[in-house]
Amino acid sequence: MLDIQNLHAGVGDNEILKGITLHVNAGEVHAVMGPNGSGKSTLAQVLAGNPAYQVTAGTVTYDGHDLLAMPPEERAQAGVFMAFQYPVEIPGVSNAYFLRSAYNEIRKSKGLPEMDPMEFLDIMEETLALVDMDPAMLNRSVNTGFSGGEKKRNEILQMAVLRPRLAILDETDSGLDIDALRIVADGVNKLRRPDNATIVVTHYQRLLNHIVPDFVHVLANGRIVKSGGKELALELEEKGYDWLAEPQEALA
């Protein structure tokens, strides 16, 4: 489904990703771990198409298409979803309107008719239960005045509504207490299907107790320094990241 080859990217002259190669098949969950500054979030942002990052080399193929040539909205319409580490506030735009607009944009791109507000409300009722959210939040402005936990749950709600093929969770666990973490993880697990894939970007192992990955990759200084099964995450929990970092870079 997703094939990343020798991806280099950064901001301005600062190269952050220094040759990432990663292959993700449908039905798989990949965890990308690593210390702060290793490039985990950059990888997520580049896959989602954030224009603040420039790709300098490499290719990313998604379902046979050149992902890097697609503007962010086309990637989203093709099923790439990123749950943001820092969800953005959009004052004055109701969550319901925003969700329905996004939902309809994706339907339109597939040649499907738009859904009217009443039909959409039915979908929302089912979906809200999945992330244990109060329907009242549909009438609040997007993320405006939401607590950290509400923002993260709102991301998973959007993911549940939009049903992506490839979901990228960027540090979704940061700032969550254990109950919120479980709700978010349950939501993600319920959405796992054989035809979709998930990339979980995280600093800590604890999220992976709830969302069990098929593969774990450790990023250090812009490269994948180790890949393995779910047991690698436990090893990292125990030993930390230092033992994996290349000596000269550990000094830097």
Added chain:
Amino acid sequence: MSSSIETLVNREYKFGFVTDIEADTIPRGLTEETVRLIAAKKNEPEWLLDWRLKALRRWTTMSEPHWSNVHYDPIDYQDQVYYSAPRTKKPLGSLDEVDPKLLETYAKLGIPLTEQKVLAGVAVDAVFDSVSVGTTYREQLAKMGIIFCSLGEAVREHPDLVRKYLGSVVPYSDNFFAALNSAVFSDGSFVYVPPGVRCPIELSTYFRINAANTGQFERTLIIADEGAYVSYLEGCTAPKRSTHQLHAAVVELVALENATVKYSTVQNWYAGDEQGQGGIFNFVTKRGKCAGANAKISWTQVETGSAITWKYPSVILQGDNSVGEFYSVAVVNHHQQADTGTKMLHLGRNTRSNIVSKGISAGHGNNSYRGRVYVGPKADGARNYTQCDSMLIGNGCGAHTFPYIEVLNDTAQVEHEASTSKIGEDQIFYLQQRGISKENAVSMIVAGFCKDVFKELPMEFALEAQQLLGITLEGSVG
């Protein structure tokens, strides 16, 4: 802000066409002769001519105000045409007799004038250059005692009402542009709603400037008698021309005891091109008077057009417990300049006013909010709340706020809140990541920013305003 928020709008102004129609146009220049000629063309009574001449004499002693935060080359008032009308062979008996070319013009603008096609629930008066070309639904309204016609007709048919109220809120001596308008005003709309009557439909005037080098000086007078209610909409467009055109209108609203007047504007005059060539100079005096107790006047405006906007819809809160409201969205792009706001003058007891101003600046546009809140010595318990928010799109634009607050009564409460924000790349990217295009993302963010104002607009207008905003800002993010 990164480079992707720097490119400017490049969208054609879709109302920029010119109607080729034979016009009765008087020579350029402004003297007593010009004023007499206009009055003669309109067969006006002596008292009105006298009033015009007094205004002209006063105007010649005044100078153009330059305190606003707008910059333009001097206007040669002797190089303007002060009257132009589509030539008709005989007076119009009904809408069926309106020149088909004019009907076509309004159809192109989306304003059908033939009654069977008129938008359900909106009565329209159409003003083309200097004259009103047709008013719809008037017979049905007349049955309720509501008068809705051109000001010219009102002068002939309801002279007592016009004489009583014309200039009662904006005297001819009020300011330079009001004096100019009083001297040369050509036409406009007149509304009178009798005591206790609630006008069942939205009344609307559509102003169109067509002729070149011609100013438009219309005057609108709306009176809601005791306990009456009326909601009025105003729309405006003009052709694209490379020279600036002058628009100096006056609007007077009178709300007597327990009456309510709601006045909404979507202003879409031609704004000039990307380099700032052409466009309308919009110098407008709009003021309402809550003359009786419990009266209410509400202004809602969406200003997207004009090269220059100089406009402060105001309310004189004379009656006890009267209420004044001002809801405004002003958008500037390219080289547009807007200096707009309101004045709330609290004279009566327990008078309240609410001001919500949303300024959006893109391109090299410059947007200023200028507001005055005055609480007089007798206005016990007066309250004002002002909220003034600015949004910047890109790095070449400006937003300014000039609040003037004068309180002469220590029981008054006056609040002013202001904020400035930049439309964020992160907001746009967030929406794009959910499948929404960049253009739609900007529209959505801006509409969210303006929500408090849009919700005050009548349904028919709210959608139009939102679309207009999208068009005005289209391409303002790269």
